[in-house]
Amino acid sequence: MxxxxxxxxxxxxxxxxxxxxxxxxxxxxxxxxxxxxxxxxGGMYNPVILKRFTPAWQAHQMLPYALLQFKKAELDFDKQYIFELDIYRKLTGVEEQNNWIVASDKPVLKSYMKEISFDPVPGIKADFGFGILQGTGIVNVxxxxxxxxxxxxxxxxxxxxxxxxxxxxxxxxxxxxxxxxxxxxxxxxxxxxxxxxxxxxxxLMGTKGEMLIIETDIEIPHIIKSNVFIAPNVAKKGQYYVGATYNWQDKTNEPTIEAREHLVEKLKQLLQVPFNIVLQKAGIRPTVxxxxxxxxxxxxxxxxxxxxxxxxxxxxxxxxxxxxxxxxxxxxxxxxxxxxxxxxx
Ligand SMILES: Cc1cc2nc3c(=O)[nH]c(=O)nc-3n(C[C@H](O)[C@H](O)[C@H](O)COP(=O)(O)OP(=O)(O)OC[C@H]3O[C@@H](n4cnc5c(N)ncnc54)[C@H](O)[C@@H]3O)c2cc1C
Structure with a gap:
């Protein structure tokens, strides 16, 4: 038995x-x-809600155990699954800069939310800079x-x-x-x-999400968050995940033209260099x-x-x-x- x-x-x-x-x-x-x-x-881990600059429920408390379990898998398979990467949150104006500074002084948040940076990031224009998050990254699930x-x-x-x-x-x-x-x-x-x-x-409601994988010539060393995410594909240099969409009606795993067009439009606002779409993927998040x-x-x-x-x-x-x-x-x-x-x- x-x-x-x-x-x-x-x-x-x-x-x-x-x-x-x-x-x-x-x-x-x-x-x-x-x-x-x-x-x-995408396999991202990030304990901060980047729209409102608030802690995600229990994420700070649960992240260390999650990383421990993925670390044990790395030892089991003798492979790297965890990739520590900072998230650069593009700030939209003076008000967001102020909100970032206020939030980054709060308990829990201050372990992740660091300074505002004006250092250039290849391919991305950010007049108001980036709020930098540390202690974040990607697990190659x-x-x-x-x-x-x-x-x-x-x-x-x-x-x-x-x-x-x-x-x-x-x-x-x-x-x-x-x-x-x-x-x-x-x-x-x-x-x-x-x-x-x-x-x-x-x-359990289910929320469909779609992502693109793109290729571009420039190298973006961080995860960028604006109206979409751009995150390095840790499995393939030169490729990036772009996402994601949220759809509460469609419950299929099929990629759609609408989601692709939506992501491309948002990406063009963020990325100032040419890119090719390599793949489009869709799945249903088990949301409650x-x-x-x-x-x-x-x-x-x-x-x-x-x-x-x-x-x-x-x-x-x-x-x-x-x-x-x-x-x-x-x-x-x-x-x-x-x-x-x-x-x-
Ligand atoms: C586009 C997108 C981006 C996302 N990005 C992130 C992210 O960056 N970070 C993050 O933490 N989360 C992210 N998520 C959410 C994350 O993917 C989910 O929280 C998580 O994958 C849910 O895992 P699960 O094991 O519950 O479900 P699933 O991954 O759906 O696994 C369920 C499994 O059960 C199997 N199954 C179902 N029914 C049967 C059956 N009758 N018989 C046999 N097998 C069955 C399925 O084949 C499947 O393999 C994202 C989700 C989407 C869609």
Missing amino acids: YDFIVVGLGVAGWSLLQVLEENHQNFVVFDNNSQQSTRIA TQLLNDVSIKFKNTGKLYTETFDYEALKIYDQYVQYKDIKAKKIVFAEGFGIKNNPFFKDLP KDRRPLVGKHPVYKNLAVLNGMGTRGVILAPTMAKQLFQHLTFDLPLMKEVDIKRFL
Whole structure:
């Protein structure tokens, strides 16, 4: 009998598998590549909301544990996944300069928000300078998931197939899926939760996001944030991620012409040099009505649990949420009440 079945191998599923391995648990994982959120995400970690200069919920508290978990993966695979990069927030005027200075003196924010810089950044015009954020960067989650998938495929733990919910039999002490028995099952399907009869009624909305990958001749050494992000593609020199869009209606993973035109228009306002579009990607962020993760046990079937709702900040949130869920399921430790699905039951 396995300890766990996990459904979904995005950053949420991976974070749980990492905790399960650390705690010597036996598991199998299912993934069918139906959702793309983690695989197409830029993988940025940034604990500051750059529109309003406020701290993102719990991000400062959760970031160190997230970086620790990604660091352990680097050691496991002998590869670099974490790339520390400053974010240069282009300031739009004197008022924003003042707001930056005021915010950068506040607790939490002052660990990240540094001085205003007027040093030139290649290809970017910024009359009012840039507010510099430090302690930020990119995790190459796409590469990490590729490596993790190969590892678990080779060890027979990853089933690359659609989990068929109707085939799940639930007993008091365990669950059975076809010929696999496990003490518990955790669902981490991102927006795929909509097909899950046990958890589909949770208020996960889903927000489609699209990104471009572009090439340009100049070298931009930082992440630039204005009305779009430009972030170095850490997997390929000379390429940059540009994004992202927010669409609350369309729930498909298909790239659209509208999003492409929108991003190109914004990018042309920011980048003063020619560029080529290499790729366009789309995915659905698992966003929740109250903007908090969805974690916890099924109200009736105690050996079924959910790990979802990482929204726009999966890189920072997922590792801590996975740890809390494991401790909740194994030692009955309480979950943070803001993330516990009990709030919607
Ligand atoms: C354009 C864009 C940019 C983003 N940028 C960032 C960023 O810079 N930083 C950041 O922290 N976050 C970012 N995000 C958000 C981040 O991607 C999400 O918070 C995170 O990926 C959610 O991870 P997840 O594992 O919950 O879901 P997913 O990554 O969607 O993973 C769910 C997995 O479950 C699988 N699955 C679903 N149903 C089934 C089934 N029935 N059977 C088998 N497998 C199944 C899917 O195939 C998928 O692999 C971005 C998102 C988008 C769309």
